[in-house]
Amino acid sequence: MKLPNGWEMVVGLEVHTELKTASKMFCGCANSFGSEPNTNTCPVCLGLPGSLPVLNERAVEFAMAIGAALHSTISPSTFHRKNYFYPDMPKDFQISQYDLPINSGGYLDLPDGSRVSIERAHLEEDTGKSTHLGGSGRIHGADRSLVDYNRSGVPLVEIVSGPDIRSSDQARAYASELRGILIATGASDGRMEEGSMRIDANVSVRKANAPFGTRCEIKNLNSLRSLGRAIDHEALRQVEVIEDGGVIRQETRHWDENLGETSTMRTKEEAEDYRYFREPDLVDLAPDQAWQDRVRASLPPMPAERRRTLADRLTDPTEAQLDAVEVVIDLGLEPWVHSALDRGADITLALARAANELAAGIDGLVNLTLDAFTQTLLMEQRGELSATQAKTVLGELLASGGDPAAIAAAKGFEQLSSDSLGATVAKLIEQHPDEWARFRDGDEKLAQFFIGLVMKSTKGQANGKAVIAELHARR
Numbered sequence: 001m002k003l004p005n006g007w008e009m010v011v012g013l014e015v016h017t018e019l020k021t022a023s024k025m026f027c028g029c030a031n032s033f034g035s036e037p038n039t040n041t042c043p044v045c046l047g048l049p050g051s052l053p054v055l056n057e058r059a060v061e062f063a064m065a066i067g068a069a070l071h072s073t074i075s076p077s078t079f080h081r082k083n084y085f086y087p088d089m090p091k092d093f094q095i096s097q098y099d100l101p102i103n104s105g106g107y108l109d110l111p112d113g114s115r116v117s118i119e120r121a122h123l124e125e126d127t128g129k130s131t132h133l134g135g136s137g138r139i140h141g142a143d144r145s146l147v148d149y150n151r152s153g154v155p156l157v158e159i160v161s162g163p164d165i166r167s168s169d170q171a172r173a174y175a176s177e178l179r180g181i182l183i184a185t186g187a188s189d190g191r192m193e194e195g196s197m198r199i200d201a202n203v204s205v206r207k208a209n210a211p212f213g214t215r216c217e218i219k220n221l222n223s224l225r226s227l228g229r230a231i232d233h234e235a236l237r238q239v240e241v242i243e244d245g246g247v248i249r250q251e252t253r254h255w256d257e258n259l260g261e262t263s264t265m266r267t268k269e270e271a272e273d274y275r276y277f278r279e280p281d282l283v284d285l286a287p288d289q290a291w292q293d294r295v296r297a298s299l300p301p302m303p304a305e306r307r308r309t310l311a312d313r314l315t316d317p318t319e320a321q322l323d324a325v326e327v328v329i330d331l332g333l334e335p336w337v338h339s340a341l342d343r344g345a346d347i348t349l350a351l352a353r354a355a356n357e358l359a360a361g362i363d364g365l366v367n368l369t370l371d372a373f374t375q376t377l378l379m380e381q382r383g384e385l386s387a388t389q390a391k392t393v394l395g396e397l398l399a400s401g402g403d404p405a406a407i408a409a410a411k412g413f414e415q416l417s418s419d420s421l422g423a424t425v426a427k428l429i430e431q432h433p434d435e436w437a438r439f440r441d442g443d444e445k446l447a448q449f450f451i452g453l454v455m456k457s458t459k460g461q462a463n464g465k466a467v468i469a470e471l472h473a474r475r
């Protein structure tokens with residue numbers, strides 16, 4: 001979206017990511033999503049008097065891995081108490097990092113070639129989770145509120161970008177690339193729908209090259225779609241306020257996904273409102289150089305490099321193929337694609353099946369061996385399976401695993417292998433040029449004519465839908 005009358009939006013993002021540690025940040029309670037409410041708690045994460053925090057080493061390691069992947073400087077750092085009252089935070093303060101974060105500076109390069117600077121990526125603990133019942137789901141107007149402290153004390157890294165983003169598309173690309181990096185480091189599962197990655201967007205508007213305007217912060221955007229919509233809405237709202245002679249107040253705003261608009265949540269707190277002071281129960285954090293080096297050395301390739309590696313296997317890449325490469329890397333499907341290519345699968349076919357069928361059945365990926373994927377592609381290439389049949393076999397493999405040849409045989413696809421559906425259809429088209437011409441001109445009724453012929457010719461072994469797909473593919 002382009003803003004009217006020469007206005008430009010200025011956006012910076014704060015991304016909170018929960019770390020995939022086994023236990024919480026300062027206690028031994030399990031860090032797991034979806035447990036019975038209030039079962040993963042102890043005196044430390046419930047903030048009971050006399051309890052003391054013990055820092056999770058793995059959380060520090062993940063934070064350093066994130067910093068290294070974002071080209072940040074890892075420095076000696078300290079923990080602070082950020083004081084405020086909220087029922088889901090039983091200590092009445094959150095342990096966070098303030099003036100000395102573990103990671104400072106850095107940058108993230110986006111697939112379109114633009115660069116977004118990183119200001120910092122610091123460690124902090126998550127709060128509990130409130131659920132407000134009745135009303136709109138917000139605390140205002142709710143009948144009752146429930147609090148689950150399982151999330152209280154879960155380790156987080158907050159990654160703060162510079163105000164370098166100029167469009168909602170760029171914001172989405174940044175969040176998506178960052179999510180890929182977080183998953184690659186092993187620090188996060190990147191599941192936005194489970195709240196393990198949450199985004200706050202700082203949005204302001206200005207005329208080109210003018211000083212930055214007053215910004216508003218939109219809290220808790222939990223999908224890329226919400227992120228894009230919220231930023232566009234908020235920037236337009238600010239332009240309208242200013243053009244009507246009003247001024248933008250610095251405030252925190254709430255995004256309502258259903259209404260598609262932002263509204264005032266609270267006027268923005270300044271840092272002094274939080275009465276930050278050093279956490280007296282924790283020592284300074286100063287990972288030694290050897291530890292930092294170990295973390296850097298064990299970083300796997302990041303998405304940008306993996307995209308290049310896969311795209312390099314294409315001789316003359318088309319836009320569609322590059323889009324498929326992006327989907328494959330985003331979803332971590334490249335082991336299947338590389339393995340199939342190494343064994344002679346066609347790259348266009350492998351990318352298409354991965355970016356469509358595997359992407360659609362991503363939850364079943366644990367059932368699909370590299371070998372089964374390769375075998376299915378090779379059967380399709382040899383004409384033993386039609387495109388539709390290959391998709392059916394892949395669907396079955398994703399649902400319950402198994403051997404592609406056995407699945408094809410059980411479905412009766414194998415009988416067609418000697419006289420493949422494609423070849424049968426091609427022959428019948430040749431024998432019936434007038435009917436084919438009418439079908440090609442848009443007369444769908446002729447599809448039934450060809451299905452009848454195919455059924456007769458294959459003694460009923462063909463699948464009607466597969467025949468229609470073949471006919472359309474040849475149209």
Ligand SMILES: [Zn+2]
Nearest residue numbers: 027029042045
């Ligand atoms: Zn605990």
